[in-house]
Amino acid sequence: MYMYCEQHSLPFLWAYMWKEWYCAERWVLWMRAGCENKISVLKTTMIVESHWKVLKRDFLYKFFRPQLDLVVFIITKKMLKHQERRFNQLAIGREKPERRKIFKSEWKRLAKHNVSNDFRYITDPDKWICGCLYYLTSHFFICKHLIQQKGEILPKFFDHIKRNNQYPFLENADNRSNSTPNTLLQLVPCVQDECTIHEELTEDDSDAFFDELISITKPATDLLEEHKFSQNIKWGKGVEKNFNSIRKMVQEVETYR
Template identity: 35%
Template sequence: MNKHLHQHPLIPTNDGQFLSSSFIWTNAVQEIYNFCQQYSLLWLWVYLWNEWYKAYWKVLKRDFLYKFFRPRLDLVVFIIMEKVISHQKRKFEQVFLVKQKKADCCSFFFTNCFFICKHLVQQKGIVDVPFFDQIHRCYEYPFLNTLFQINNSNQFLQITSNIETIENEKLKVIEKENLENEECEELYNHLIDTMEKSLEILKDQQSKKNFKWIKGVEKNFIPIQKMLLEITLYKRRRVMPRTFKDHSCNTMFFN
């Protein structure tokens, strides 16, 4: 199953062949079916077919739905939109744009993303520290490459152009984030200023015993009271929110 999970049309086999996606899926299903038939594992085949070989559950089920058994569809959609997509987007930006993380230096990460294969390191030989800054991840095979391994001038120019494009995208992302941060800071300052001035007016009218005025404007504070109540209950929750139904506009992105 571990082999089946990591087979891909862009990943060559041991003999250097690139298999199609349909061929990979057909062979994987046939292999696991023969295994279950040989050992009379009927219910295992039912589970594997329904939960694994009929759909793609690798990252989603192992990393985000490990606490749930047969989750509801709305929960799966919620997890994908709120957790999986944001996680993958953040990881992509850290590796390719902001470069907060170095690219994996070993193709063994296809089956284990936490360790470097010692056998591949031994085959590579002794490397210096700058080697890990020069390695680049590619979108097609070979997935990992370094500038000093490139002999073809066209390939060098193409990779150089890709690097410049990535740097430009990095700058765009940073500029967009800075602009959004500035807008949010202005919004916070505006709302805080509004609340402080409203508080001053409330205290002033209270000191003047102006009860008729407060009864007339009480309805204006109902949305604020509702927001405060929902956030208070949200902070006291004992279970993890399940779907969008467990949130409101006041708690959707509250941290």
């Protein structure tokens, strides 16, 4: 960081980094691994963030900045029951973890990629490591180079795959003989991998989203006013069921506001 700031003439950035992070008094803020010879299976705090995302999108989506007592009530009475049922389904094998489904989909997608003949990257299937950029940024520790060297796999491979924090980072204990042993490091092609980037909605996107909803509800309100003026009660009874979900949402929001 110091060399970067020096090369780009950023003295104020280095002053900030030193004062807030690099000085000895601020080291306690740094995240440190519990074991120096192991790599954590989790790379970020996304597991915790995903937990709160489920709470906000599946249980609190009708409320904007809900009160704390309402949040506690929904967690204890609704969310915990849902999580317990989900855990029991996973424990007895009735359902598969979502990460296994995503892993399988990602594996099959990368297996379709072609590898050129320009060999640059170093890969070792036995340790399950590769020098390509996609592998270094993949939360599954996979890339098309390793998948190509793995070769054909059985369907049960995806049910028994295991992540490790030591070599090999990925292994299948029930199907170790499925791939050809390879004790030598191999060079694999250098190809620019495509990474899927999930961007957050910008302020303009948010405005457009609500403008679209408003543009839908305003004509509906005009239709109601028009048929109210003409006393067309039969039409109103026919479309009443379409407003039940909106009525329920408004009632719940008003109850806890």
